[in-house]
Amino acid sequence: MAAARLMACIPRSCMSRLAASRLPSWEEQAPAVQSRRSSLSGVCYLTMGLLVLLLGLVFASMYVYRYFFITQLPRESVFHCGVLYEDSLYSPFKGQLELHEDVKIYIEENYEQINVPVPQFGGSDPADIIHDFQRGLTAYHDITLDKCYVIELNTTIVMPPRNLWELLVNVKKGTYLPQTYIIQEEMIATEHVHDMEQLGSFIYRLCSGKETYRLKRRSARRRISRREAGNCHRIRHFENTFVVETVICKKS
Known part of the structure; x- marks a missing residue:
């Protein structure tokens, strides 16, 4: 009987141990699973929040740049300018001369457009000029001849758009340019330009439908002879703190 009781006891003990070591039910696992899911959801929400914050900072920076900095440097600025200078080239005893021009500055497109009306003193042609810093x-569009002349941009005498804009804004505020001087650059017209599109859209709009020639600067400074002077035209303009006389001569 004792043996039978022992044999009957063993299965009950084993069953109790098996019951104690069984896997937890779904109801028991649910809180742990929900806890893990909630932690993952929290990480996702935190990441999305950081991304939204970062995008907000980017758009805020763009807004500040556009409406505070771009307004100070407008896309296009138009100035009517005048400058006093002494003509040391031809009339050193005439005293002060005055030169007027209209200047349009396109900061984003990086080019300048200058219109020189018929000068009061004579001896210079009216002209439209474009300085394309991208190209x-x-x-030079000589309005008297209705011809265009193209040459490499001389950055030593032509201010970049942003610098010229700052100069003219200061002049407009009352810091007028002091009495300045004039320099001369001599050029010779060379070959005819047939493909106008290679000059860029800005110059194309200026010179389309007009005879257009390439210019070459004189390699050495020398006085233009009286015979050569009859084949030359002068354009006086300024895009710096001094006046420039551009002398364009036909190729002899």
């Missing part, structure tokens, strides 16, 4: 080219 590195300058174009």
